[in-house]
Amino acid sequence: xxxxxxxxxxxxxxxxxxxxxxxxxxxxxxxxxxxxxxxxxxxxxxxxxxxxxxxxxxxxxxxxxxxxxxxxxxxxxxxxxxxxxxxxxxxxxxxxxxxxxxxxxxxxxxxxxxxxxxxxxxxxxxxxxxxxxxxxxxxxxxxxxxxxxxxxxxxxxxxxxxxxxxxxxxxxxxxxxxxxxxxxxxxxxxxxxxxxxxxxxxxxxxxxxxxxxxxxxxxxxxxxxxxxxxxxxxxxxxxxxxxxxxxxxxxxxxxxxxxxxxxxxxxxxxxxxxxxxxxxxxxxxxxxxxxxxxxxxxxxxxxxxxxxxxxxxxxxxxxxxxxxxxxxxxxxxxxxxxxxxxx
Amino acid sequence: xxxxxxxxxxxxxxxxxxxxxxxxxxxxxxxxxxxxxxxxxxxxxxxxxxxxxxxxxxxxxxxxxxxxxxxxxxxxxxxxxxxxxxxxxxxxxxxxxxxxxxxxxxxxxxxxxxxxxxxxxxxxxxxxxxxxxxxxxxxxxxxxxxxxxxxxxxxxxxxxxxxxxxxxxxxxxxxxxxxxxxxxxxxxxxxxxxxxxxxxxxxxxxxxxxxxxxxxxxxxxxxxxxxxxxxxxxxxxxxxxxxxxxxxxxxxxxxxxxxxxxxxxxxxxxxxxxxxxxxxxxxxxxxxxxxxxxxxxxxxxxxxxxxxxxxxxxxxxxxxxxxxxxxxxxxxxxxxxxxxxxx
Numbered sequence: 001x002x003x004x005x006x007x008x009x010x011x012x013x014x015x016x017x018x019x020x021x022x023x024x025x026x027x028x029x030x031x032x033x034x035x036x037x038x039x040x041x042x043x044x045x046x047x048x049x050x051x052x053x054x055x056x057x058x059x060x061x062x063x064x065x066x067x068x069x070x071x072x073x074x075x076x077x078x079x080x081x082x083x084x085x086x087x088x089x090x091x092x093x094x095x096x097x098x099x100x101x102x103x104x105x106x107x108x109x110x111x112x113x114x115x116x117x118x119x120x121x122x123x124x125x126x127x128x129x130x131x132x133x134x135x136x137x138x139x140x141x142x143x144x145x146x147x148x149x150x151x152x153x154x155x156x157x158x159x160x161x162x163x164x165x166x167x168x169x170x171x172x173x174x175x176x177x178x179x180x181x182x183x184x185x186x187x188x189x190x191x192x193x194x195x196x197x198x199x200x201x202x203x204x205x206x207x208x209x210x211x212x213x214x215x216x217x218x219x220x221x222x223x224x225x226x227x228x229x230x231x232x233x234x235x236x237x238x239x240x241x242x243x244x245x246x247x248x249x250x251x252x253x254x255x256x257x258x259x260x261x262x263x264x265x266x267x268x269x270x271x272x273x274x275x276x277x278x279x280x281x282x283x284x285x286x287x288x289x290x291x292x293x294x295x296x297x298x299x300x301x302x303x304x305x306x307x308x309x310x311x312x313x314x315x316x317x318x319x320x321x322x323x324x325x326x327x328x329x330x331x332x333x334x335x336x337x338x339x340x341x342x343x
Numbered sequence: 344x345x346x347x348x349x350x351x352x353x354x355x356x357x358x359x360x361x362x363x364x365x366x367x368x369x370x371x372x373x374x375x376x377x378x379x380x381x382x383x384x385x386x387x388x389x390x391x392x393x394x395x396x397x398x399x400x401x402x403x404x405x406x407x408x409x410x411x412x413x414x415x416x417x418x419x420x421x422x423x424x425x426x427x428x429x430x431x432x433x434x435x436x437x438x439x440x441x442x443x444x445x446x447x448x449x450x451x452x453x454x455x456x457x458x459x460x461x462x463x464x465x466x467x468x469x470x471x472x473x474x475x476x477x478x479x480x481x482x483x484x485x486x487x488x489x490x491x492x493x494x495x496x497x498x499x500x501x502x503x504x505x506x507x508x509x510x511x512x513x514x515x516x517x518x519x520x521x522x523x524x525x526x527x528x529x530x531x532x533x534x535x536x537x538x539x540x541x542x543x544x545x546x547x548x549x550x551x552x553x554x555x556x557x558x559x560x561x562x563x564x565x566x567x568x569x570x571x572x573x574x575x576x577x578x579x580x581x582x583x584x585x586x587x588x589x590x591x592x593x594x595x596x597x598x599x600x601x602x603x604x605x606x607x608x609x610x611x612x613x614x615x616x617x618x619x620x621x622x623x624x625x626x627x628x629x630x631x632x633x634x635x636x637x638x639x640x641x642x643x644x645x646x647x648x649x650x651x652x653x654x655x656x657x658x659x660x661x662x663x664x665x666x667x668x669x670x671x672x673x674x675x676x677x678x679x680x681x682x683x684x685x686x
Contacts, residue, residue, distance in 0.1 A: 146531075147531070152495070153494070153495075153496075153531040153532065155531065156530060187499060187500060188496040188499075188545060188549070189548075190552055192579075192583065193548035193551065193552070193579070193583045194541075194548040197572045197576060198537075198540075198541030198572075201536075201537055201540050201541055201544075201572065202531060202532055202541060205536035205537040206533070206537070208533075209536070225579075228540075229540045229541075229572035231575065232569065232574065232606065233569070234608050234610070235606070235607030235608025235611060235634075235638065236535075236568075236606070236608075236633060236634055237536065238607075238645070239633070239634025239636055240535065240536045240633065240634060242634070242636045243633075243634060243635065263575065263576060263578070263579070264576070264578030264579045264582055265576075265577050265578025265579075265581070265618070267614050267617045268576060268577065268614070268618075270614075271575060271611070271613075271614045274610045275608070275610050290579060290586075291578075291579055291582025292582075293585045295582070302578050302579070302581070302582040303582075
């Protein structure tokens with residue numbers, strides 16, 4: 001039996017007090033003396049339990065997943081709002097909350113951190129929060145936003161030396177980053193229907209264009225939402241690699257880039273499993289997230305991705321790799337935590 | 344036997360004099376008195392023939408496609424360069440060149456127009472060129488750039504009334520628009536590997552979010568590159584439609600939106616044919632475009648999309664629809680031209 005590890009969960013159902021606090025923070029951006037204090041936010045353990053047991057834990061139990069790598073709500077990171085200090089305060093609050101979740105349910109949730117990114121600010125400023133989350137909170141990974149401007153794409157590509165301080169720390173700690181944007185403040189981009197998928201595709205292409213993994217051979221990126229458009233256009237990307245005089249994608253990128261299974265229908269999952277090497281695919285659902293309904297054509301929740309993996313025509317070993325082995329390999333700190341529990 | 348109509352071709356191989364002229368135009372942007380004159384551009388019919396017979400026509404003959412809907416090179420539209428007048432002059436030159444191609448090879452090429460879009464400029468300014476291209480040049484469609492800023496996405500969504508003057512003209516003339524961005528001047532986005540696919544996905548999601556086709560029931564958009572990420576994430580988009588209280592995508596969008604087959608590997612084409620209604624799929628290759636090599640794993644050119652359609656497990660009728668019938672329905676002016684020739 002595999003441990004079923006969902007490598008992509010966010011605390012999308014956090015108690016309302018969190019959103020209320022953030023609203024106050026945003027409302028006082030131009031009037032910092034009125035800003036809410038961290039201590040103003042009161043959320044009890046019972047409130048946390050309630051939100052999880054009615055939502056994520058309920059679905060994990062119903063669908064049969066054991067463990068979720070759990071990070072702050074992606075669309076709420078909103079790094080474009082305010083300055084670095086605003087992001088730093090907000091990230092610290094959100095990360096602490098996910099840490100509390102993991103403490104309340106140590107067998108079901110393992111935390112991953114959001115970073116206090118801010119557009120135009122050197123990414124070095126995120127290192128302290130990353131260190132705290134790994135060393136004090138037991139985080140096993142981070143979410144890295146390639147576009148902290150929220151849909152204006154003002155940051156340099158992920159291959160730029162701008163990002164290297166974070167990569168150095170990731171390599172030192174042996175933690176991967178999920179490359180995940182946040183809410184779009186650009187009216188052209190719907191957040192979960194356009195910005196997320198465009199960012200996934202863009203991040204992959206930035207890596208394809210450069211040679212980042214020559215500088216960081218052990219750096220690992222998890223590209224969510226099944227890799228955006230990449231698996232569907234695998235031939236296009238292979239052809240682009242040839243034009244750019246790069247090796248085949250498998251050699252050039254796939255020792256360092258991984259895709260999750262947040263693709264919400266069977267044909268999409270089948271394509272992912274068909275074209276992307278098995279070792280590069282990690283089980284995930286991102287529930288409760290972008291789509292929350294039951295597909296009237298299947299009778300399952302759209303984001304119940306375990307159904308699609310179960311129905312896929314791949315070997316038991318391949319399924320085991322997707323559910324557990326690949327994730328333990330990509331997240332060595334998770335693996336160590338599990339081993340310490342005898343798992 | 345079907346007529347094999349490639350609905351997505353650009354004059355990517357135009358004589359070098361064209362690029363040279365454009366370079367001069369760009370070099371003199373701040374010094375208009377030195378700008379090159381339209382009359383300075385000299386391209387002979389023989390030069391046009393040469394570029395086509397060594398390239399597009401050669402491949403059309405080898406691969407067995409009969410007719411290409413042919414528009415100016417997409418990445419060269421570069422609407423972000425200069426002001427409206429710069430775009431107007433450039434569009435007129437490029438459209439005339441495609442018209443000449445169609446006159447030289449009336450059985451092989453049918454023109455579609457680029458528009459003289461310019462960021463921030465009302466789209467009404469494009470109507471005159473559109474009229475000229477349809478009435479004088481026999482164009483059967485247009486390319487509409489949803490992001491004339493070239494990767495900064497400063498225009499309103501396609502559902503915004505900003506775009507309505509073009510839609511009114513499209514409806515009047517009964518011509519579709521291929522929604523196609525141009526080169527990216529944003530270093531975050533590789534033009535053909537990120538910006539194109541992100542734009543395709545974004546355009547679809549803009550339409551999903553709105554109710555544009557209630558205002559224009561006969562408006563037709565062709566989304567290139569197999570619809571970007573859309574077919575791979577068909578479940579996600581169906582789920583998003585439910586959350587947004589829209590009807591199923593087939594009802595909400597698929598009387599008005601069509602995808603081409605510019606997907607450069609068999610599994611991608613198979614997915615497209617599996618999830619998208621047959622009536623919404625139009626044959627295309629976009630050769631000679633983003634990828635130009637032979638896939639070492641298949642021995643075929645990546646962009647020889649006819650190979651993938653031929654190998655697909657769909658009926659002869661479905662193939663006929665993709666090769667010919669759907670395109671004649673989406674491009675009624677092409678259909679009329681073909682009928683006038685007894686085809």
